[in-house]
Amino acid sequence: MKEERSHMLDLLRFNKGFSSPEEWVDYGIQHNFKRVRADKLDACPDCSSRSSRSVGQFIYYSTLVRLQLCIDCGLIFADTRIDSQVIQSHFENAYKDEHYFLRRRRRVFDQLACLISRAAPRGGRVLDVGGAKGHLLAVLQQQRPDLGLVLNDLSTEACNHAAECYGFEVIPGDVNALERVTTRFDVVVMSDVVYYEPDLKKLWALLPRLLAPGGSIIIRMPNKLSLIKGWQLFLRFSGREKMCMQKRIRFFNPEHLYVLSRSYLTNRFKKAGFSQIRFLPSELLVQEQENIRYPLFYSVAKAVSLISLGAIVLTPSYVVIASASETTVAND
Ligand SMILES: [Zn+2]
Incomplete structure (x- = not known):
């Protein structure tokens, strides 16, 4: 048991996004987290601005990804890119019939x-x-x-x-x-x-x-940005879940790299x-x-x-x- 927890802690330190890995050990064990390579973006993938704020966060392929709003161009982007081989095999399996x-x-x-x-x-x-x-x-x-x-x-x-x-x-x-x-x-x-x-x-x-x-x-x-924002607001004020432990963003598909708002477009x-x-x-x-x-x-x-x-x-x-x-x- 102790060994399992220590192994998970190492894994959470390797995978991206977990700034407090200790808090995620139980969740990682329950959900059978795997070691996954990923890259964190340090700037907006469109205008390259480093000025952004968090909309919310979600778990995708054992990685904690944040959805960020670029203050300069208004693009909402997932701040982490999962290893391309993992994503490629995901889409091969998920290809619609x-x-x-x-x-x-x-x-x-x-x-x-x-x-x-x-x-x-x-x-x-x-x-x-x-x-x-x-x-x-x-x-x-x-x-x-x-x-x-x-x-x-x-x-x-x-x-x-x-x-x-x-x-x-x-x-x-x-x-x-x-x-x-x-x-x-x-x-x-x-x-x-x-x-x-x-x-x-x-x-x-x-x-x-x-x-x-x-x-x-x-x-x-x-066209779900209003629903995403509304839900995030509800979560923040209802205290249903600690925002730093959020695991999914409702109305947002974790496969997507962006939410493109009307004003951004x-x-x-x-x-x-x-x-x-x-x-x-x-x-x-x-x-x-x-x-x-x-x-x-x-x-x-x-x-x-x-x-x-x-x-x-x-x-x-x-x-x-x-x-x-x-x-x-x-x-x-
Ligand atoms: Zn931008």
């Missing part, structure tokens, strides 16, 4: 395809960044056979599937692979992927270069030279036990967004559409 893409995301794909279709000119080119096996582009292809569709994904297997099944042009790889692309696109779509990009600064610098004049970027992402798009930025409610995932409440809630959210001129988005995810000017987009 065909059923998930085809059934649960049906409405999301329909909405995004509709928005892309509206933004893309006849014969235009569309790039889906992190487009997995190409299900979104396949829906778009049905609506707009005139468009040139290009898919990018980290997974070579997913890219091969998209090329073989639908005949899309594919770019396997990360943001560095996209940097080598010389052609431009009328629409770049990133559906539920931006929060996985480790090199956010590089992505922001790249996006304007990928776009043709007058082109649009369409991003889908979670608006400022970032403006800085990158985009003139028009719109926030829309996003369609909901189809539930296993589907009933009328879901489509009804979405209709109410759309009406509220319309009445508030886009200021209020009630859905758990939102879509951001940023349009470049007809002339050119400034590089970062």
Whole structure:
């Protein structure tokens, strides 16, 4: 027993984030903590500012990660990067199956395809960044056979599937692979992927270069910051849990590297030279036990967004559409 505790204490001293390892020994033993390599970020991964404050903390892969708000640019970021091999095997095991893409995301794909279709000119080119096996582009292809569709994904297997099944042009790889692309696109779509990009600064610098004049970027992402802040406030004042022993942040997915607020995105798009930025409610995932409440809630959210001129988005995810000017987009 004593040996087990001493072993756990050593492990907690090695793993990142535990400034008072003694307090976590029991929890570590109960949850079978493993030795995990990780890197702490000492600055904001976007603007490099060292000025930030804590939003909350959570345990992920036996590591204590803090969610930090950058005082200068407003980015909310996880301050620890778990070893890339651990994360890679996590995603290989967690990769969503065909059923998930085809059934649960049906409405999301329909909405995004509709928005892309509206933004893309006849014969235009569309790039889906992190487009997995190409299900979104396949829906778009049905609506707009005139468009040139290009898919990018980290997974070579997913890219091969998209090329073989639908005949899309594919770019396997990360943001560095996209940097080598010389052609431009009328629409770049990133559906539920931006929060996985480790090199956010590089992505922001790249996006304007990928776009043709007058082109649009369409991003889908979670809209849960108010819930996260509300819950953290409740925890702080209710005394339910000591903040220094917090193990999870409700409404936040620990896989995500960032929470991108509206104000952060608006400022970032403006800085990158985009003139028009719109926030829309996003369609909901189809539930296993589907009933009328879901489509009804979405209709109410759309009406509220319309009445508030886009200021209020009630859905758990939102879509951001940023349009470049007809002339050119400034590089970062
Ligand atoms: Zn920053």
